[in-house]
Amino acid sequence: MSVQKLPMNRMISEKTTKYFMRTWQLYGMLLLPIAFFIIFRYLPMTNIVMAFKNYNMFKGVWESEWAGFVWFNKAFTSKDFWNAFRNTLVLNALDLVIGFPMPILMALLLNELIFRRFKRVTQTIAYLPHFLSWIIITGIAFQILAPRSGIVNIALTRMGFDAIEFLSDPKLWIMTYVMLGLWKEVGWNAIIYLAAITGINPELYESAEIDGAGRFRKIWHVTLPGIRNTIVVLLILSVGRIVGIEFDRPFTLQNTAVMEVADVISTYVYRVGIKGLQFSLTAAVGLFQSVINVIFLLIANELAKRTGEHGIW
Amino acid sequence: MKKVLSLFLAVVLVLSLAACSKPATQPEPTKTPDTPAETPTPEPTEEPPKEPVKITVEVFDRGTDGGKTDPTNNYWTDWIKQKLLEDENIEVTFIPVSRWEETEQLNNLMAAGTAPDVCYTYSGDLVSLYREQGGLTVLNPYMDLLKDLDELLGEDESLPGRRLIERNRIAETGEIHSIPARRMNVAGINTFIRKDWLDKLNLPIPNTIDEFFDTLVAFKENADVLGVDVIPFEMTTDVRWRAEPLIHSFIDPNLSDKEKWINTVIDRNYLLPGVKEGYRFLNKMYNAGLIDPEFYLYKDDVKNEEYIKAGRVGSFIHNWDQPYRGSPSLVDSMRENFPDAEYITIDPFVNSVGKRVKMKYNQAGLNVFVPSFSKNAEAAVRYINWLAKPEVYRFLQFGEEGVNHEVVNGLPRTIAATGPTIQNSLNNIDYTLNMNGIWLGDHETTLKAIANGYSCEPHYIENAMKTALNDAYALPVVPVTLTVAGPYSEDLKTKGEVGTCNAIRAPESEFDKIWDEFIADWKASGADEIIAERAAKYIEP
Numbered sequence: 001m002s003v004q005k006l007p008m009n010r011m012i013s014e015k016t017t018k019y020f021m022r023t024w025q026l027y028g029m030l031l032l033p034i035a036f037f038i039i040f041r042y043l044p045m046t047n048i049v050m051a052f053k054n055y056n057m058f059k060g061v062w063e064s065e066w067a068g069f070v071w072f073n074k075a076f077t078s079k080d081f082w083n084a085f086r087n088t089l090v091l092n093a094l095d096l097v098i099g100f101p102m103p104i105l106m107a108l109l110l111n112e113l114i115f116r117r118f119k120r121v122t123q124t125i126a127y128l129p130h131f132l133s134w135i136i137i138t139g140i141a142f143q144i145l146a147p148r149s150g151i152v153n154i155a156l157t158r159m160g161f162d163a164i165e166f167l168s169d170p171k172l173w174i175m176t177y178v179m180l181g182l183w184k185e186v187g188w189n190a191i192i193y194l195a196a197i198t199g200i201n202p203e204l205y206e207s208a209e210i211d212g213a214g215r216f217r218k219i220w221h222v223t224l225p226g227i228r229n230t231i232v233v234l235l236i237l238s239v240g241r242i243v244g245i246e247f248d249r250p251f252t253l254q255n256t257a258v259m260e261v262a263d264v265i266s267t268y269v270y271r272v273g274i275k276g277l278q279f280s281l282t283a284a285v286g287l288f289q290s291v292i293n294v295i296f297l298l299i300a301n302e303l304a305k306r307t308g309e310h311g312i313w
Numbered sequence: 314m315k316k317v318l319s320l321f322l323a324v325v326l327v328l329s330l331a332a333c334s335k336p337a338t339q340p341e342p343t344k345t346p347d348t349p350a351e352t353p354t355p356e357p358t359e360e361p362p363k364e365p366v367k368i369t370v371e372v373f374d375r376g377t378d379g380g381k382t383d384p385t386n387n388y389w390t391d392w393i394k395q396k397l398l399e400d401e402n403i404e405v406t407f408i409p410v411s412r413w414e415e416t417e418q419l420n421n422l423m424a425a426g427t428a429p430d431v432c433y434t435y436s437g438d439l440v441s442l443y444r445e446q447g448g449l450t451v452l453n454p455y456m457d458l459l460k461d462l463d464e465l466l467g468e469d470e471s472l473p474g475r476r477l478i479e480r481n482r483i484a485e486t487g488e489i490h491s492i493p494a495r496r497m498n499v500a501g502i503n504t505f506i507r508k509d510w511l512d513k514l515n516l517p518i519p520n521t522i523d524e525f526f527d528t529l530v531a532f533k534e535n536a537d538v539l540g541v542d543v544i545p546f547e548m549t550t551d552v553r554w555r556a557e558p559l560i561h562s563f564i565d566p567n568l569s570d571k572e573k574w575i576n577t578v579i580d581r582n583y584l585l586p587g588v589k590e591g592y593r594f595l596n597k598m599y600n601a602g603l604i605d606p607e608f609y610l611y612k613d614d615v616k617n618e619e620y621i622k623a624g625r626v627g628s629f630i631h632n633w634d635q636p637y638r639g640s641p642s643l644v645d646s647m648r649e650n651f652p653d654a655e656y657i658t659i660d661p662f663v664n665s666v667g668k669r670v671k672m673k674y675n676q677a678g679l680n681v682f683v684p685s686f687s688k689n690a691e692a693a694v695r696y697i698n699w700l701a702k703p704e705v706y707r708f709l710q711f712g713e714e715g716v717n718h719e720v721v722n723g724l725p726r727t728i729a730a731t732g733p734t735i736q737n738s739l740n741n742i743d744y745t746l747n748m749n750g751i752w753l754g755d756h757e758t759t760l761k762a763i764a765n766g767y768s769c770e771p772h773y774i775e776n777a778m779k780t781a782l783n784d785a786y787a788l789p790v791v792p793v794t795l796t797v798a799g800p801y802s803e804d805l806k807t808k809g810e811v812g813t814c815n816a817i818r819a820p821e822s823e824f825d826k827i828w829d830e831f832i833a834d835w836k837a838s839g840a841d842e843i844i845a846e847r848a849a850k851y852i853e854p
Contacts, residue, residue: 057424058448058685080804080838148606167610168818256550256609256814259807275416275803277442279424 051283071284081285084268087261088245094178096238102186104231107193108219123194126187138252141180142167168257177253177262192234193227200226232309240297243289265289365404366692369429371419373743374409381737385409388733389709389744401699403692416803423448426686430693433494433681433746438579440481440491440680442799449490450683455694456489462701462747466495470676471790480677483794492697493677497750498763500633500781501673502557505656507532507627510539518659522562522594525628525661529603532627544620545603547629549611552595552813553581555630558671560591561786562662566670570789575847577788578840579802581809589828595817596824609814622646624654633658633781637769638739645768657773658780673785678749697747706748710740724758726765740766797846801839808835 020027051071053064075081106126113119129137144150145166153163166176204222213221247266254262265285273282301311372384382388385407397403408429410418415434422428423443434440443449459478466477480493504525511518511528514535519525529545536543548555564573564587576584598604611617620626621636621643629635636643636656647654660669683693699705711718711725717734718725737743740751751766753759760778764771812831819827 056446057420058426058446142610146607146610255612256811257818259811271807272800272804274420276800277420278800 048283048287050280051287053280055280055283057277057279067280071278071280072288074281075285075288080263080268080272081265083260084263084265085243088243088264088266090261091174091177091250091264092242092245094174095181096242098178099182099185099189100235100238102182103189104193104227106186106190107197107227108223110190110194111197111223112215112219123187123190127191128187129184130188132184134248134252137180137184141176141253145176167255170258170261173253173258174261177250180253181249193230196227196230197223229310232304233312236297236300236304236312239300240293242296243292365398365402366689367404367406368431368689368692368696369406369408370431370693370696371410371429371433372407373412373415373738375412375737375743382733382735384737384743387737389736389741392708393744396705397696397699401692401695403696403699405696423684426684428684428686430683430687430689431681431696431746432684433679435679436802437680438799438802440682441794441796443682443684444490445796445799448685450685450687450690452489452492452683452690452694453487455691458691458694459492459698459701462492462698465701465706465748466493469790471787472792475792477677480790480792481680482792484792485794491680491682492747494679494681494747494749496674496676496678497748497752497759498778499674499676499785499787500778501785502554502630502671503633503635503658503777503781504558504630504661505628505636506659508655508657509651509653510627513538518657519661520659522559522662525659526598526601526603529598529627530601533602541623541625543627544605544625545627546598547605547617547620547626548608549614549617550609550810550814552592552817553583553809556591556595558630558660558662558669559594560588561670561672562664563587563591563594564664564670566664566666566668571851571853574788574791575851576844578843579798579805581805583809583813583832583835584840584844589832592813592816592828593824596819596821599817600821604817609818618643622650624651634767634774634777637767637773637777640768642768658777660780660783668784670784670786671781673782673787675787675790677790679746681746700744700746701748706745709745710748710751721765724753724762724765726762791851793850793852795843795846795850798839798843801843805835805839808838 047061050061050064052066052068053061054067054070055061056064110119110123113122142150144152147153147163147165147168150166152166157163164172166172200223204226205218208218208222243265245264245266247270250262250264251267251270254267269282269285273279273285301313305311372390374384375381384390390407394405397405408422410422416436416439419428419432419434419439422432440449456478463476463478469475469477469480472480477495478492479489481491482489506519506528510516510532514531516528516531517524519528532539532543532545553560560582564582564585568585573582573585576582578584582588595604599606605611605620607616617626617629621629624647632638636647644654644656662669662671664670681697683690687693700709711727712734714720714725716728718727720726742749751759751762753762760775761771763778764774767774808831812828812835816824816828816831
């Protein structure tokens with residue numbers, strides 16, 4: 001029996017069957033993650049309709065009556081919402097400008113260290129704060145930076161200087177916010193770059209050396225191009241989160257003196273939507289955030305592709 | 314090997330999916346004696362229900378330290394469970410709700426349909442939000458089961474001719490969705506000052522607001538004599554509470570009850586004539602360095618208490634018995650470092666007609682309700698009524714003689730408990746629900762018994778109570794149903810804290826500008842709408 005004699009469709013189906021017989025276990029294993037995404041990621045998304053309804057917590061999402069764009073109107077006509085939107089953008093933009101390049105720099109520096117043990121210790125110390133919750137970090141920050149009882153200001157006033165209002169002057173608060181975030185995450189974010197650096201072919205460094213490249217030349221012409229892809233992908237992902245913001249960091253750090261710059265979308269939604277039992281408003285704002293984020297993600301990805309990078313898809 | 318493993322995984326996967334999709338198609342294994350402890354069901358007798366009815370009941374988890382017990386499972390809950398089973402054949406399970414995240418947690422439980430059969434909250438706004446959405450059981454059919462409770466709650470002192478149990482009746486429909494608790498003690502707030510500091514500096518007890526100011530200045534200037542890093546006046550971001558009598562004394566005394574009721578939004582009186590001047594006085598205090606310069610960072614009492622215990626705080630305003638309550642109380646802890654230190658209550662804030670006004674509580678306290686999805690509303694109501702029986706609440710409040718209290722001069726004196734019989738809330742108010750505080754027949758006796766319950770000498774408590782009730786004022790009760798405030802209340806609370814803190818911290822010259830901006834924003838953020846509703850619905854009591 002020769003293959004050529006079989007009809008075309010028969011041939012395909014036999015090929016498929018064979019392929020499937022060989023690989024069905026892999027597909028079987030894939031079912032579990034797919035089920036996870038459907039159950040925990042896609043099914044909950046259907047609740048987005050809440051944004052267009054007058055959600056009644058006792059009737060449930062589907063039974064509640066439709067409200068159209070009432071909640072979007074409510075958010076978009078609120079001064080507080082736009083204030084929170086602006087603050088979110090400002091804080092995230094600063095996080096991006098300052099917080100994004102620092103881990104790269106850190107990874108480059110660590111990579112140049114010759115004593116391996118010193119490098120490892122430094123790296124560990126640098127990423128440990130990542131595991132502290134913001135509650136703890138805020139507590140530490142208050143102990144150190146409080147206007148009267150913080151040790152920094154105690155030292156300053158004892159030396160005859162004025163106390164610095166790290167926590168209550170709006171501009172300084174923003175700086176404190178960004179710097180604490182940097183301190184907490186820089187070591188952790190550097191890990192991924194360090195991993196990318198390990199993947200660079202050592203022969204490239206050797207040939208660069210033969211060509212007479214010094215330390216900085218090697219960083220500039222070998223290391224950085226070697227991790228460019230990683231940088232671009234992470235940058236695109238960060239840009240895609242530009243109007244999303246975590247909750248605990250601004251919430252724990254904010255205080256009455258700085259609310260005008262510290263109230264962000266997540267804390268606004270918590271206060272007005274969740275505490276005020278206006279879950280539909282919460283959903284509407286969340287949907288709005290996601291749409292903006294996707295737009296930014298698409299733009300960033302497109303720009304990356306136009307400049308000759310791979311992008312994330 | 315790989316094949317076996319993947320085959321195994323695939324089988325596990327398929328099985329687990331199957332198990333998920335078909336929860337209970339197979340018949341349950343027949344009732345083999347899985348629970349042998351149950352006694353065989355008795356032959357039908359005149360006893361109404363054979364199986365105990367199961368209900369769940371909310372209890373505050375106050376999360377306090379100092380040897381407190383699990384609020385859902387301790388000496389007191391054991392007693393309730395056993396006695397309730399005997400008396401009413403009801404089996405109760407307690408569900409903890411954090412005292413400090415009450416709103417969020419109750420919301421979650423209510424939305425998920427898992428809230429306990431008996432719920433309670435101090436927030437009337439929350440109750441009306443649930444009611445508006447149809448989340449509460451209408452209790453009218455069960456009112457006959459609440460005989461004992463009705464007797465305990467008695468007349469509604471604010472609405473003559475009505476029973477307190479019907480306080481929350483909706484005027485339009487006559488429906489009752491929640492039952493108020495009766496506050497046996499309506500004392501609210503007091504101003505405390507370090508008596509030993511006054512003595513040390515030879516100062517009289519301040520009797521006017523100006524004397525109060527000067528006293529605080531003296532505390533500040535004599536820090537070296539007092540020997541500590543003095544904080545003359547301490548408070549938190551919750552200014553409207555932590556300076557209530559001071560601010561209250563600036564309110565125009567000629568204002569009618571109606572005006573006050575309409576313009577008081579979510580318990581905040583910012584819009585009443587005169588209040589601004591109260592905050593201006595705080596601004597003056599702040600700029601004179603008399604208020605803790607970090608008060609605007611304190612979202613809770615933690616730092617305040619730390620400083621009070623460290624003996625650094627000259628004066629503060631708080632709950633009428635704040636420094637004396639609990640064991641160890643703030644004063645107890647302070648005296649470990651400064652044995653002579655003492656706080657006394659003062660009453661220096663006099664309004665323009667010579668009254669020392671301050672808030673006091675309304676007779677109706679927290680609200681007890683049954684969610685609409687409760688399957689055991691009747692048992693829940695029977696439980697509420699059962700709690701109102703004297704033998705039940707007396708035990709929960711005072712416990713066993715010799716163990717939890719001793720009788721001195723015919724009055725119970727609480728023995729400060731440290732072991733398993735410790736009470737997580739004062740006189741177990743978190744369990745006695747509708748009975749909020751103790752009552753022994755008349756004011757005099759009750760006050761003596763209350764004073765007995767503290768670790769300090771009784772005269773402190775008797776003075777504190779007297780001061781707190783002196784010229785104290787409670788807003789009138791207007792029996793109408795309000796619905797507008799609910800969604801705005803949390804946002805307005807935050808805005809109120811931010812606005813008042815910023816105004817107090819402003820340079821004196823900028824106070825007006827910052828205050829007026831805050832008020833304009835506050836009104837635009839919902840307060841105007843709330844006031845409009847209050848004005849429209851107001852009826853003469």
